[in-house]
Amino acid sequence: MSFKFEKLIIWQKSMDFGELIFKLSQKFPKDEMFNLTSQIRRASDSIALNISEGSILQSKLEFKKFLGYSIRSLAETVTCLYKAKNREYITEEEFSKLYNESYNLMNQIVAFRNQIKE
Template sequence: MSFKFESLIIWQKAMRIGEEINTLSYHFPQKEIYNLNSQIRRAADSIALNIAEGSIGQSNLEFKKFMGYSIRSLAEVVTCLHKAKNRKYISDNEFNQLYEESFNLMNMMVAFKKNIK
């Protein structure tokens, strides 16, 4: 038994990125606990949460709307990654890996959204 969204590759990848961001953010300085740390975690979690919520909606139009929220949350994560890199909280390597994963997921999500009829 499983939910429809659990079989979606975009949801699976969003879950993985969310966990990677969560782990990474533990290394941010204490002064960021209520700022960048909280922001990047909430945005990263929102990606998968919105995919799941939209997938059980009443209409495809509603699913498209939630996919839009999910895409915007991913853009927010990328912006937070830039901020973390600029503030030297993460290495170039960490940034590049998560940036590439985010870029690939963004492309998949945009294509998926376009194909919702």
């Protein structure tokens, strides 16, 4: 037995992405714990959370709205990655890898949302 969202590739990938962000943020300075560390973790976790929450709704329009929330959380995560790079908490290589992951995930969520017929 499983929930409908567990079969969604975008949910699976967003779960993996959230774990990558969590691991990366563990090396941020301690004085960022309640700022950037918390923000990037919450934003990246919200991607999968909104996909799962939206998937159980009866309305396709509502599901599309929650996918929009996921996209916005992903954009927020990317902005946090820029902040981390600019503050030299992560390397250019780490940034590029996660930026590319973000871009691919964004495109997949957008494509999935566009396939939903109202």
